[in-house]
Amino acid sequence: MLPLAGVTLFCGCNEKMKQDDRMNILFIMSDDHSYQTISAYDNRFINTPNIDRIGNEGVIFTNSFVANSISGPSRACALTGKHSHKNGYMNNIDCTFDSAQMTFPKLLQKAGYETAIIGKWHLISTPAGFDYWDILPGQGDYYNPKFIENGKEKQIEGYVTNITTDLALNWLESREDKEKPFCLMLHHKAPHRTWMPDLCDLGKFDSIDFPIPETFFDTYENRVAAQQQEMTISSHMDLVYDLKMADKENEIHSSYLEKWGRLLYNNLTEEQKKQWDAYYDPIIDDFKRQNLSEEALSLWKYRRYMSDYLSVIYSLDKNIGRVLDYLDKTGLSENTLVVYVSDQGFYMGEHGWFDKRFMYEESFRTPLLMRLPNGKRGTIDQLVQNIDYAPTFLELAGVEIPEEIQGKSLLPLLKGEEVEDWRTSLYYHFYEYPSEHAVKRHYGIRTERYKLIHFYNDIDTWELYDLQADPNEMNNIYDEKSSLCDSLKRELNVLRKHYEVEE
Numbered sequence: 001m002l003p004l005a006g007v008t009l010f011c012g013c014n015e016k017m018k019q020d021d022r023m024n025i026l027f028i029m030s031d032d033h034s035y036q037t038i039s040a041y042d043n044r045f046i047n048t049p050n051i052d053r054i055g056n057e058g059v060i061f062t063n064s065f066v067a068n069s070i071s072g073p074s075r076a077c078a079l080t081g082k083h084s085h086k087n088g089y090m091n092n093i094d095c096t097f098d099s100a101q102m103t104f105p106k107l108l109q110k111a112g113y114e115t116a117i118i119g120k121w122h123l124i125s126t127p128a129g130f131d132y133w134d135i136l137p138g139q140g141d142y143y144n145p146k147f148i149e150n151g152k153e154k155q156i157e158g159y160v161t162n163i164t165t166d167l168a169l170n171w172l173e174s175r176e177d178k179e180k181p182f183c184l185m186l187h188h189k190a191p192h193r194t195w196m197p198d199l200c201d202l203g204k205f206d207s208i209d210f211p212i213p214e215t216f217f218d219t220y221e222n223r224v225a226a227q228q229q230e231m232t233i234s235s236h237m238d239l240v241y242d243l244k245m246a247d248k249e250n251e252i253h254s255s256y257l258e259k260w261g262r263l264l265y266n267n268l269t270e271e272q273k274k275q276w277d278a279y280y281d282p283i284i285d286d287f288k289r290q291n292l293s294e295e296a297l298s299l300w301k302y303r304r305y306m307s308d309y310l311s312v313i314y315s316l317d318k319n320i321g322r323v324l325d326y327l328d329k330t331g332l333s334e335n336t337l338v339v340y341v342s343d344q345g346f347y348m349g350e351h352g353w354f355d356k357r358f359m360y361e362e363s364f365r366t367p368l369l370m371r372l373p374n375g376k377r378g379t380i381d382q383l384v385q386n387i388d389y390a391p392t393f394l395e396l397a398g399v400e401i402p403e404e405i406q407g408k409s410l411l412p413l414l415k416g417e418e419v420e421d422w423r424t425s426l427y428y429h430f431y432e433y434p435s436e437h438a439v440k441r442h443y444g445i446r447t448e449r450y451k452l453i454h455f456y457n458d459i460d461t462w463e464l465y466d467l468q469a470d471p472n473e474m475n476n477i478y479d480e481k482s483s484l485c486d487s488l489k490r491e492l493n494v495l496r497k498h499y500e501v502e503e
């Protein structure tokens with residue numbers, strides 16, 4: 001097959017040929033997908049053959065991180081290639097993404113790419129820089145979700161991961177000018193809270209005895225901010241909202257979230273309710289009968305959480321398989337960079353938690369797999385961050401990377417080139433406090449071996465971890481008189497200056 005040569009002859013124009021030669025970009029992002037639940041990273045919980053395939057036919061980043069571990073801010077970092085203090089979307093509470101600013105889709109569109117975003121957006125403002133957008137309002141719903149298609153609202157019956165995939169495949173299939181390179185952002189809602197599985201996947205993981213994380217009963221000694229959070233499975237995971245215990249007898253009562261949990265159930269169609277009830281009603285009855293408390297209740301919640309979460313991942317992985325098959329079938333696999341990433345990591349019971357936010361490893365890290373046709377295969381171990389995606393896509397498209405972009409292009413790494421002066425440390429900053437889950441504002445630095453964090457605002461505490469000796473970050477070794485502490489603080493200041501953080 002020689003499609004490119006044919007195009008050259010037909011166009012008779014070098015400029016056009018250059019454009020047609022450019023690689024397509026398929027940027028798949030999920031929401032709150034932990035690397036612990038991708039078998040390419042960790043095979044204790046689930047097999048994800050389709051997501052793994054991207055890494056097996058391309059690369060798996062073993063040290064991939066975010067700049068700010070929460071949805072909107074993380075997405076803003078990805079779009080702009082800049083840290084939160086530069087792109088202005090610092091938290092989900094009182095920020096709106098300024099769509100007038102530079103983003104990689106805008107620059108790609110200007111350079112002749114056809115651009116689209118389908119699925120989760122979560123940046124409040126209207127998407128800009130897209131020829132087509134079809135987004136979930138806010139967080140979106142798992143069942144019978146509303147979408148806003150180029151400004152027009154619609155509702156589609158069914159399950160969100162299947163529908164988002166259908167919309168993406170429809171868009172790819174119906175593109176009028178298939179000679180034009182495209183950039184498609186396929187951004188899934190799954191597996192965001194409240195982890196509602198597809199009807200056909202209910203109970204898929206119920207027979208598995210999930211290993212309890214060794215830090216599940218953490219008491220947060222020497223970690224003041226961790227003592228004050230509100231994101232434990234035992235106390236803060238809601239029985240009705242998160243764990244679907246919306247009983248018909250209305251006997252189970254939980255927190256302020258209970259009414260939302262009952263509403264999620266009520267939004268199912270009658271047919272969906274039948275299948276939902278057939279699965280959850282016996283679990284609800286059994287839960288009532290057991291009358292669990294304390295440790296037994298925490299472990300029951302953990303198992304229910306894992307079972308639902310993994311069923312949602314199972315569906316996500318299947319749908320990613322559908323997209324990869326489509327790329328194969330149409331020949332697009334040969335000229336498309338495929339990226340799989342989550343907007344941040346997530347806790348699967350480590351430290352007793354669900355959710356994200358903290359600069360601790362489980363939420364600071366995020367899975368990242370990329371498949372560049374004829375690119376490197378294997379693992380990439382350099383420290384990379386979500387501000388690196390924008391310059392990567394721009395360089396791949398032959399678009400000049402603007403000065404203001406703070407991330408580094410991953411393209412040389414993807415091509416397997418030797419890169420000498422790669423970064424040796426990462427800067428992180430989380431701002432969303434006061435807010436749900438009560439994780440204090442903090443910033444910090446992570447080197448290959450150490451992590452220094454400063455929690456501030458209504459507290460003022462520092463933490464220091466030796467990740468080599470203490471990978472679970474249980475032992476805060478902060479001692480301001482130590483030379484290690486001193487050198488990390490100096491390095492942190494260098495980073496803050498480099499990224500132009502205002503004091």
Ligand SMILES: [Ca+2]
Pocket residue numbers: 031032070071343344
């Ligand atoms: Ca998220």
